[in-house]
Amino acid sequence: MIDDDSVVADGGEQKKLAQPRSPYSERPVARARRKKAEELIERLVTEGRVRISEPDHDEVAEWRRVVNYAKRHGMEPAGRRIEKVPYGGPGLELFLADGPHPNARSQRPKAAGGPIPVPARLGNLHPVVAKLKDDESRLAMPPALRRRSLLLLQGLAAEAVRRGYEVWKARSAFHPREGGVDVTVDGFAYTVSARQEFPESTNPERSARLVLELAHGLGDRPGRWRDRKSRTLEEALGVILGEIETRAAEDTQRGQDEQQAKAEREVRWETALAVAKQQAVREQLAHVLGEEARGWQEAAALNAYCMALERRIQELDGTADEPALDSARRWLEWARAYAEAVDPLTGLPGMPRTREPTPEELEPHLRGWSPYGPERRGRG
Secondary structure, three states: OOOOOOOOOOOOOOOOOOOOOOOHHHOHHHHHHHHHHHHHHHHHHHHOEEEEOOOOHHHHHHHHHHHHHHHHOOOOOOOEEEEEEEEOOOEEEEEEEEOOOOOOHHHOOOOOOOOOOOOOOOOOOOHHHHHHHHOOOOOOOOHHHHHHHHHHHHHHHHHHHHOOOEEEEOOOOOOOOOEEEEEEEOOEEEEEEEEEOOOOOOOHHHHOOEEEEEOOOOOOOOOEEEOEOOEOHHHHHHHHHHHHHHHHHHHHHHHHHHHHHHHHHHHHHHHHHHHHHHHHHHHHHHHHHHHHHHHHHHHHHHHHHHHHHHHHHHHHOOOOOHHHHHHHHHHHHHHHHHHHHHOHHHOOOOOOOOOOOOHHHHHHHOOOEEOOEEEEEOOO
């Protein structure tokens, strides 16, 4: 059967391999996320809606990962999909909507895994495959294997074009023994390359084997196919193209989720910014109020002092030296004028005029958001 690098080829020499990395689904983070996704689905089915009030950045990111995990692993109930909308400004609401996402590419009709015809001769080639055929610096391998590699890539390219996709020169840098093409689906390019599996082997059967690889495999997704007793690479082309279509659907959904998350983030930022502006303006008014209250308290204390000074002058009138009394009267007159000047209630206080808060004034009230935009983080 067709397998990946973790399996030693049938009849091949035993190699000392590095300890294989555990599949993504078995790693602690993935197990924890699956548990959260299962709990979320259970709550959505039971409660209908799940609301998260005032989440911080990390909480929103984690919920988004949980939802994406549930979508990628087919955990949504049949005929339902998880949707996310803002709730109460900075909050988040999750609920189950009917039917697939209206933009879901996974609804595209396709013959994933079905047989793809492979030509018997190198004629009428796709331009990209033709250029690869003429490039002697690529697919450096025995002529028979090189011819078969080109036929496989031609079969894949022709079927991709038939399904409405584009085929371009591979952008990836290859070892001289390799060569490939880029298959572009919905704007996403996926590189498929061919190479000799055991170029150094002296075993004729092993040295005649090819490998087709799909670059940048995600998690535990398949990305490498070999000749095996149960299925040849020619018979695997449908699986490879189906894997490309699956990745394109996931990448499209991921892009849609990222756009939705960006829009939700902007809504939360705008809500937080509006609240922060209210609080910053409130602080401006509170500062004015405090200044007026302190002025009023100072004026009240000064007026009390002036009354006491006036009584003292009256008590000493006729007994104290006239120059001293005259000096005290002049001081009392100045003190009363000053007390009147600092008293905010001398006139009728009105509503103070406020100004647009500065970013520095907004930041303490933004709870970690940046005053400069939703994609930047503040110091809080």
